[in-house]
Amino acid sequence: MSQTTAPSSDTIRNAVIRLAGNSQDGIQSIGAFLGQLAGSTAQDVMTYMTIPSTISGGPSIFQVHLGSGEVLHPGDEADTLVAFYQHSYDGHLHTLKDGGICFYDSDNVEELKEERGIIHIGVPFTSATIEAIGGNAKSRGKNIFVLGLLCAVYQLDRERISEIMSAKFGKKSEDILRNVMLAFDAGYAWPVHDIEHMPMAPGENAAEKRLSTDGNTMLALGLIAGGVRYGAGYPITPWTSIMEFLRSELPKYNGMFIQCEDELAAVSMAIGAAYSGHLAITGSSGPGLALKSEAVGYACMAEIPLIVVNIQRGGPSTGLPTSVEQSDLMQAIYGSPGDAPRIVLAPRDVEDCFYTAIEACRLAKKYSTPVLILSDQAIATRLEAFEEPDLEKHWVEPTLDLTEEDADWKPYPLDKITRHSSPGSRSSQEKYPVVTGLEHDEWGHPSGNPLNHEKMTAKRRDKLIDLANSLPTPEVHGETSGSLLFVGWGSTYGPIKEATDRMISEGHKVGSINLRHVHPLPNGLTDLFEQYDHILVPEMNDSGLYGYGQLATLLRAKTCNGKIESVNKVQGISFRVLEIVTAAEALIAKA
Amino acid sequence: MSDSTTAAPTEKLTKKQLKADHPTWCPACGDFAVLASFFNVVQKLGIPHEKICVVAGIGCSSRFPYFVNAHGIHFIHGRALPLATGISLSRPDLHVFVFGGDGDGFSIGGNHLNHAARKNVNLSYVVMDNFVYGLTKNQTSPTTPIGRKSKTDPRGAIDRPINPMAQLVASGATFIARSHAAQVKHMNEMFERAILHPGFSVVETLSECTMFYPGAFDDGNPRKGGAFELVDEETQEMDSIEAAMGLTADLSPGKFGVYYETQRPTKNELEREWLTDAQSKIGDATQKDLLRQRFASMR
Numbered sequence: 001m002s003q004t005t006a007p008s009s010d011t012i013r014n015a016v017i018r019l020a021g022n023s024q025d026g027i028q029s030i031g032a033f034l035g036q037l038a039g040s041t042a043q044d045v046m047t048y049m050t051i052p053s054t055i056s057g058g059p060s061i062f063q064v065h066l067g068s069g070e071v072l073h074p075g076d077e078a079d080t081l082v083a084f085y086q087h088s089y090d091g092h093l094h095t096l097k098d099g100g101i102c103f104y105d106s107d108n109v110e111e112l113k114e115e116r117g118i119i120h121i122g123v124p125f126t127s128a129t130i131e132a133i134g135g136n137a138k139s140r141g142k143n144i145f146v147l148g149l150l151c152a153v154y155q156l157d158r159e160r161i162s163e164i165m166s167a168k169f170g171k172k173s174e175d176i177l178r179n180v181m182l183a184f185d186a187g188y189a190w191p192v193h194d195i196e197h198m199p200m201a202p203g204e205n206a207a208e209k210r211l212s213t214d215g216n217t218m219l220a221l222g223l224i225a226g227g228v229r230y231g232a233g234y235p236i237t238p239w240t241s242i243m244e245f246l247r248s249e250l251p252k253y254n255g256m257f258i259q260c261e262d263e264l265a266a267v268s269m270a271i272g273a274a275y276s277g278h279l280a281i282t283g284s285s286g287p288g289l290a291l292k293s294e295a296v297g298y299a300c301m302a303e304i305p306l307i308v309v310n311i312q313r314g315g316p317s318t319g320l321p322t323s324v325e326q327s328d329l330m331q332a333i334y335g336s337p338g339d340a341p342r343i344v345l346a347p348r349d350v351e352d353c354f355y356t357a358i359e360a361c362r363l364a365k366k367y368s369t370p371v372l373i374l375s376d377q378a379i380a381t382r383l384e385a386f387e388e389p390d391l392e393k394h395w396v397e398p399t400l401d402l403t404e405e406d407a408d409w410k411p412y413p414l415d416k417i418t419r420h421s422s423p424g425s426r427s428s429q430e431k432y433p434v435v436t437g438l439e440h441d442e443w444g445h446p447s448g449n450p451l452n453h454e455k456m457t458a459k460r461r462d463k464l465i466d467l468a469n470s471l472p473t474p475e476v477h478g479e480t481s482g483s484l485l486f487v488g489w490g491s492t493y494g495p496i497k498e499a500t501d502r503m504i505s506e507g508h509k510v511g512s513i514n515l516r517h518v519h520p521l522p523n524g525l526t527d528l529f530e531q532y533d534h535i536l537v538p539e540m541n542d543s544g545l546y547g548y549g550q551l552a553t554l555l556r557a558k559t560c561n562g563k564i565e566s567v568n569k570v571q572g573i574s575f576r577v578l579e580i581v582t583a584a585e586a587l588i589a590k591a
Numbered sequence: 592m593s594d595s596t597t598a599a600p601t602e603k604l605t606k607k608q609l610k611a612d613h614p615t616w617c618p619a620c621g622d623f624a625v626l627a628s629f630f631n632v633v634q635k636l637g638i639p640h641e642k643i644c645v646v647a648g649i650g651c652s653s654r655f656p657y658f659v660n661a662h663g664i665h666f667i668h669g670r671a672l673p674l675a676t677g678i679s680l681s682r683p684d685l686h687v688f689v690f691g692g693d694g695d696g697f698s699i700g701g702n703h704l705n706h707a708a709r710k711n712v713n714l715s716y717v718v719m720d721n722f723v724y725g726l727t728k729n730q731t732s733p734t735t736p737i738g739r740k741s742k743t744d745p746r747g748a749i750d751r752p753i754n755p756m757a758q759l760v761a762s763g764a765t766f767i768a769r770s771h772a773a774q775v776k777h778m779n780e781m782f783e784r785a786i787l788h789p790g791f792s793v794v795e796t797l798s799e800c801t802m803f804y805p806g807a808f809d810d811g812n813p814r815k816g817g818a819f820e821l822v823d824e825e826t827q828e829m830d831s832i833e834a835a836m837g838l839t840a841d842l843s844p845g846k847f848g849v850y851y852e853t854q855r856p857t858k859n860e861l862e863r864e865w866l867t868d869a870q871s872k873i874g875d876a877t878q879k880d881l882l883r884q885r886f887a888s889m890r
Binding site for chain 1: 608611612640641642644656657660661662663664665666667669670672673674675676677678679680681682684685702703705706862865866868869870872873878879881882883885886889890
C-alpha cells in the first residue's frame with residue numbers, strides 16, 4: 001500500500017515504481033541500484049520482477065517499492081510507471097494508480113491513452129542517452145539514464161548512488177564508468193517541468209549496518225553460516241542461482257559444490273557427503289524435487305541429516321518456470337514412497353532465508369533426518385533491505401566427528417535418536433555399521449520382522465513429534481483473539497501482515513501468524529485457533545477437490561477445526577493486499 | 592583408486608575381522624568368489640580397517656556391504672556411483688569401493704556410469720555382471736544376449752545388449768579391466784591393480800547366476816570347456832582408445848585382463864586444487880571473517 005504519492009513538494013514515505021521494458025534493457029539493474037541505495041540509506045525496499053521464460057529475453061517488468069519505514073510487499077499498484085516501449089505502455093498502464101505518473105520513452109511510445117487523471121511525461125530515453133554518451137553508442141545505457149531521472153524526481157541520495165555505480169562499473173573499465181555517469185547525469189538533469197519533484201522522506205531503519213540482496217543469496221549465505229560445506233545440484237529455474245553461488249563460494253570455506261549430471265545424482269552425491277560426516281545440501285525446484293524424492297525417502301529411512309532446498313515455481317510439470325506458487329507443500333512433506341517423515345521449513349522473506357537455513361542445519365543434525373526448505377520464486381529473486389545478521393550469535397563452525405565408538409554404540413537405537421558413526425571412525429569392538437534403506441534392526445541388519453518395522457517406523461516418526469513438542473506457538477501480529485486469524489506460510493507473510501494492519505485500522509479484530517515450521521506444525525495452534533471466529537489461510541495454490549489449500553488441509557487435519565477456510569490464488573503472481581482483505585471481509589460478513 | 596595404501600601397513604587384517612553376515616546369495620553364486628577376492632586384496636594391501644568404505648545400490652550383488660565388516664552403505668537402485676562420488680570427494684582419506692550388478696550399473700544407473708567415468712572420480716567399481724536380473728527372479732537385463740528367454744522375454748531377448756567395455760572406454764574411465772569369477776587369481780590381480788590406480792577404475796567381472804542363468808560364462812571357463820584368453824599387455828597399447836575399442840568388438844567370451852589404462856587428473860585433484868587456491872588467497876581471515884566481508888560488500 002502506498003500511502004501518498006500525489007505530486008507535491010512534501011516528502012513522501014512510500015513510492016512504488018514499475019519499470020516495464022524488455023529483459024535485455026537492463027531494467028533489473030535499475031531496480032538493483034535502487035534496492036541497494038535504499039538498503040544503504042536506512043530505507044526499506046521490496047522488489048518484484050517478471051522474467052520471460054524464453055531464451056533471448058522479451059517483455060519484462062521490475063517493480064520497486066521504496067519506503068521510509070517497513071515495506072512488506074512490492075505494491076498493489078504503481079505510483080510511477082516507466083514504459084520503454086509501446087507494448088510496455090499498453091500492457092502496464094492499468095497497474096498505475098489513478099492520477100499516477102507515467103514516464104514513457106517518446107522515441108518508442110506513440111499512442112497515449114488519456115485516462116484516470118494519469119500524468120504523462122514523454123522523455124526520449126533512447127535518443128537522449130545516445131546523445132549523452134556520444135560516439136557510436138547505441139541505446140545501451142538508457143536504463144542508467146532512467147535511473148538518473150528517477151533519482152531526480154524522488155530526490156534520492158545522488159552521491160551514494162554514484163558510489164554504488166562506481167563500485168559496480170569501475171572494476172570493468174574507466175570507459176564504461178564514464179559512459180554510465182554521462183547517461184546518469186543526463187537523466188538526472190532532464191527537465192520534467194510538468195511535475196514537481198517528490199523527495200522521499202529520510203529512512204527510518206537506522207540500524208547501523210543494512211544489507212540489500214535477494215532471497216537465494218541470503219539462503220546460500222545462511223547455509224554457509226549454519227555449517228554447510230558440501231553440496232550438489234543440477235540447474236533449474238529459479239533454484240540455479242543458489243548452486244552458482246555455492247559453487248563459487250564454498251571453496252573459500254574449504255568446501256565443495258558439485259554440478260551433477262541429473263537431479264538423482266545431485267541428491268545422491270549430497271547424501272554421500274552427509275554419510276561421510278559433513279553437513280550437505282542439495283536443492284532444486286518442483287520438478288527436480290520430484291526426481292529427488294526416492295533418495296530423500298532413503299535419507300528419512302537411513303536417518304541421514306540432509307538439507308534439501310526447493311525454490312517453488314508454478315506447477316505441475318514444467319508449468320510456469322519463472323513464476324511464483326506455493327504448490328509443493330504436500331510434495332515436500334509426503335513426496336516419497338512409504339512413511340517417510342521429514343522436517344519442512346519455509347522462510348517468510350529475504351532476511352528470513354538466512355535464519356531459516358541456519359535452523360534447517362540445526363534440525364538436520366539434531367534429528368539426523370532430511371530438512372526441506374520451501375522458498376519460492378518471489379522470495380528467491382526479489383531484493384529487500386534488512387539488518388545485517390550478527391554472526392557472533394548465529395555462526396556455526398562445521399565439524400567432522402570421527403571419534404571412536406564405544407561398545408554400546410548402535411546406528412539405529414530404538415530408544416535414542418540415531419547418531420551415525422562416519423566412515424573413518426574406529427570401532428572399539430571392531431564391528432562396523434551398514435547404513436541402509438532396507439528396514440533394519442538396531443544394528444542396521446536387514447529385518448523383515450513385522451514388529452520391528454512398526455517400532456522403527458515409530459522411531460522415525462517420534463523424533464518429529466519430539467520436535468513439534470518443542471516448537472513455540474508462532475507470535476501473533478495484531479489481535480490475539482477476535483473475529484479472524486490469518487494463517488500463512490512463506491512469502492505471503494508481507495501481504496498478510498499489511499492486510500492485518502489495514503483491517504485493524506478499519507476497526508476489525510484480526511490477527512495473523514506466519515508458520516516457519518510447516519512440518520511438523522507447532523502444537524499450540526489448536527488452542528490459538530479457538531480464540532477466533534474465523535481462520536483464513538491465504539495460499540498460492542489450488543483449493544483442490546475439497547475446497548482447501550494445501551496448508552489449510554493440513555491444519556484441518558491437525559486441529560479438527562471446521563472454521564478453517566482458504567483463499568487461494570494460482571496466477572503465478574503474489575497476493576495483492578486488497579485480495580486478502582476482500583476475502584477476509586467476505587468471510588466475516590458471511591457469518 | 593590409490594592414496595593411503597602407501598601408509599605403512601601396520602597389522603594386516605584377518606579374514607575373520609573382515610567377515611560380517613553370511614552372504615544371502617544362492618549356493619555356488621559367482622559373487623562368493625568376488626567377495627573372497629575382495630578380502631584377499633584388502634588384506635594384502637593393508638588398508639586400515641576404518642578407512643574401508645563399501646558402497647552399493649540394489650540387486651543381488653549390491654547386498655555386498657552386509658557381508659563385509661567395514662563402514663558400508665546400501666543405497667537405492669542405480670545411484671551407488673554418485674553417492675560414492677560424494678564420499679570420495681568429501682573424504683579423500685577413505686578407500687571407496689562400489690559393488691553392483693549389470694542392472695544397477697548399466698540400466699537404471701547407466702547415466703551415472705558415463706559421468707563418474709568422464710569425471711575420473713577416485714574410486715574402484717566392480718560390476719558383477721550375470722546377464723540377468725536375479726533378485727527379481729529372471730527378467731532380461733541390459734547385457735542379456737539376443738535370443739535368451741526370460742520372464743520378460745518369453746520368446747527370447749530381442750534388444751541388442753549393451754557393450755559395457757566399449758561404453759566405459761567411450762566414457763573416459765581411466766582403468767578398465769575384465770575378469771571372470773571362476774578365475775580367482777586373475778580377479779585378485781585385477782582388483783589390486785584397480786585399487787592402486789589413481790582415478791576411476793572399473794572391473795567388469797562375469798559372475799554366474801547359478802539359479803537363473805547357469806552356464807552363462809562357461810565359454811570363458813576352461814574347466815567347462817571354454818577359453819580364458821588374456822589380453823597380451825606386451826603387445827597391447829594400454830593407453831590407446833582405438834586399441835581398447837578393438838578388444839571390445841567380440842565379448843563372447845572375449846579377452847580378459849586390462850583393456851585400457853591411462854593417467855589423467857582425477858576430479859578429486861582438480862576440485863582440491865580450487866580449494867587450495869582459494870584458501871591461499873584468503874590468508875589469515877577466518878571463515879567467519881569471510882562471511883562478514885561478504886556482508887560488507889552487500890551494504
